Amino acid sequence: MHMHRYEKWWLTLGTGSLILFLIILGISAFHQGHQPPSAKAYVNPEQVDKIAPFNEPGLKKVEGKTWDYELVFVASAFLYTPGEIEIPKGSTLKITATTKDVVHGFEVAGTNINMMLEPGFVSEYTTTLDKAGEFLIVCNEYCGVGHHTMKSMLRVVD
Ligand code: CUA
Numbered sequence: 499m500h501m502h503r504y505e506k507w508w509l510t511l512g513t514g515s516l517i518l519f520l521i522i523l524g525i526s527a528f529h530q531g532h533q534p535p536s537a538k539a540y541v542n543p544e545q546v547d548k549i550a551p552f553n554e555p556g557l558k559k560v561e562g563k564t565w566d567y568e569l570v571f572v573a574s575a576f577l578y579t580p581g582e583i584e585i586p587k588g589s590t591l592k593i594t595a596t597t598k599d600v601v602h603g604f605e606v607a608g609t610n611i612n613m614m615l616e617p618g619f620v621s622e623y624t625t626t627l628d629k630a631g632e633f634l635i636v637c638n639e640y641c642g643v644g645h646h647t648m649k650s651m652l653r654v655v656d
Contacts, residue, residue: 543617546572546598555579564590565624571595573602573615576644578635584653587630593623603638606652614639627654 546552551570557580558568566589572579574597585591595604597615604613604621608631613621637648 539620540618541596541620543596543598546596551594552596557583557585563592565592567591569593569595571604571650572598573604573637573648574598575600575602575642576637576648578637578648578650580650582651582653584655585627587654587656588626588628590624590626593621593625595621595623600641601639602641602648603636605636605638607634607636609633612638627652630654630656 541549541552551568552572555570555572558570559566560568567585569583569591571593573595593604593611593613595613595615596619597617599617601617602615604615604623605611609625609629611623611625613623615621631654633652633654635650635652637645641648
């Protein structure tokens with residue numbers, strides 16, 4: 499009789515500790531997260547086409563913000579949307595970008611604009627374009643057979 503009570507007690511304690519351990523593990527994993535520093539928000543990569551603002555990629559003029567234009571940019575293997583952007587010189591541009599599949603790069607050749615686009619995350623970059631010209635947007639993260647074909651064009655016009 500005595501032994502039976504102790505066994506039950508140990509069993510309860512063991513199960514309880516295991517549950518507690520799993521809870522702590524779950525909480526700490528959740529708090530640490532895996533969010534890269536450049537990413538500000540989460541987006542389901544499979545739903546990118548349906549979720550605002552990514553359901554409408556492109557350039558938009560905005561009012562009452564510290565930037566003049568917003569560019570919503572979507573990368574996928576092996577395509578950039580939009581494939582061409584034209585913006586007046588001197589404009590401040592806020593770029594909001596994500597990827598629908600694997601990791602892609604977003605590098606504007608000849609500028610210091612360089613972001614990594616990671617599936618599930620929203621990357622942002624704000625910059626003032628004070629040099630006119632044509633700037634190629636290229637993928638600088640190897641993403642597969644079509645990696646070198648990923649291009650978009652940023653035209654800064656006077
Ligand atoms: Cu996309 Cu390399």
